[in-house]
Amino acid sequence: MAMGKDYIRYDLLAQEALRGVVRKVLATTAQQGLPGDHHFYISIDTQAPGVVISNRLRGEYPDDMTVILQHQFWDLEVDEEGFSVTLSFGGTPERLVIPYTSIKGFFDPSVQFGLEFVASEDADDETGEDIENDAGDAPRPEEAAEETDAAAAEAAPAANGPADGEAPDGATVVSLDAFRKKG
Helix, strand or coil, rough: CCCCCCCCCCCHHHHHHEEEEEEEHHHHHHHHHCCCCCCEEEEEEEECCCEECCHHHHCCCCEEEEEEEEEEEEEEEEHHHHHHHHEEEEEEEEEEEEEHEEEEEEEECCCEEECCCCCCCHHHHHHHCCCCCCCCCCCHHHHCCCCCCHHEEECCCCCCCCCCCCCCHEEEEEEHHHHHHHH
């Protein structure tokens, strides 16, 4: 039996719901701080609409960067569209504005939990937005463990993440492909 066109766009709805998880976690962190050993690696597309970073950072990370929210971050503000935070880069504080639509991956190594946002082949045509994502560039937990407290607050370039479909060191990675039927 041939599958019909998905007019409801379950793939986009699932992506929006998963981004809601990130929004909720960040909102709780903004209000209460980081509980326990939780900390976050958030990979973003620096070219995505609405991303605000300095020219210096854009020069260092022209396509992608991973920000780490752990020990040294300030003024985390969360709203329905995205979040903003001040981080230290080489000892210089920088304010970043990050829309949820620019997030490619979210990983909390303290509990081996990750979310990966993948591209939908025809999402650009349907929404007019570029949502191409691939969190396979997120740092591995063993790399995260080697970060110093000072480096943990600085951006780290995406490096040697798991292959598509693989979870880093047993982490639970939720991929949108799990919600889509291939046709």
